Amino acid sequence: MTPAHEGGSMRPPREIVLTRDIAAPRALLFRLWTEPEHLMRWWGPQNMTASSVSVDLREGGAWRHCILTPEGREYWSRGRYLEIVPPERLVFTFAWENQDGKPGHSMQVTLEFHELGEKTRLVFRKVELPDDTELKLQTGGWEQALDKYTAYAEATSREG
Template identity: 90%
Template sequence: MTAANDGGGMSPQREIVLTRDIAAPRALLFRLWTEPEHLMRWWGPQTTTASSVSVDLREGGAWRHCILTAEGREYWSHGRYLEIIPPERLVFTFGWENREGKPEHTMQVTVEFHELGEKTRLMFRKVQLPDDTELKLQTGGWEQALDKYVAYAEATSREG
């Protein structure tokens, strides 16, 4: 497993780039990223759980997720799917919701799955982060979420 945040994560265009090499087939990894029953198992940083996940997996379709902290705080996010190419690429918008359910700031996420023999390289890229504080917080959060994803993916792959 490797993790990288190119440019130290503080590039002028405020982007997060993370890479993981995962001992699981590409088709499985794509499903774990797009099916609600799997997203519930890994979405969010280490100290959170996904309490609600909805997915309309089609270009233009909406998604909405809620993560719940150990202290009981809810954080809702949502977006729209822009590009879906199973099992190799997924592009979607991402916005944290304010109290009225409106996005605070819309960002874009690209997830690519590249075959590496017995493994798959996941490449995660999130762009258009609003400021350096959000960049730092989300980099840490996505690193943790991807660690959960890798552990879940590898366990699921071993189960067959």
């Protein structure tokens, strides 16, 4: 990815990179991103819950999820799976839907799962964010979502 030119100056691309070291096997961590019953338990920021999850897990397959605010406002997102390499890597597009149900600006998410002894390192990368406001909002949202994911993954691993 090359820097963008804005106003004659070089600017790094808008991307989010987050890392978590999680006390769970990577095969489980991969499943938690790809199985609806698990996604329903952690998808979304801290103050939101998943109300609908649809997954067609194949390259080119679609996904669509809805998160719900405490006040009942829905936020729908969707995308397509671009690369599926269990349990190492998952790549998909991500777009928020507008009020008419049409996808907005498309971004790309890459997840990498690396074994670290009894832990797994998750590297989350989201690229092609449209602007600095969206970058800030999504960084905070994904940090919270990954905190929920980590807690759920570790609890699920202990139970299993």
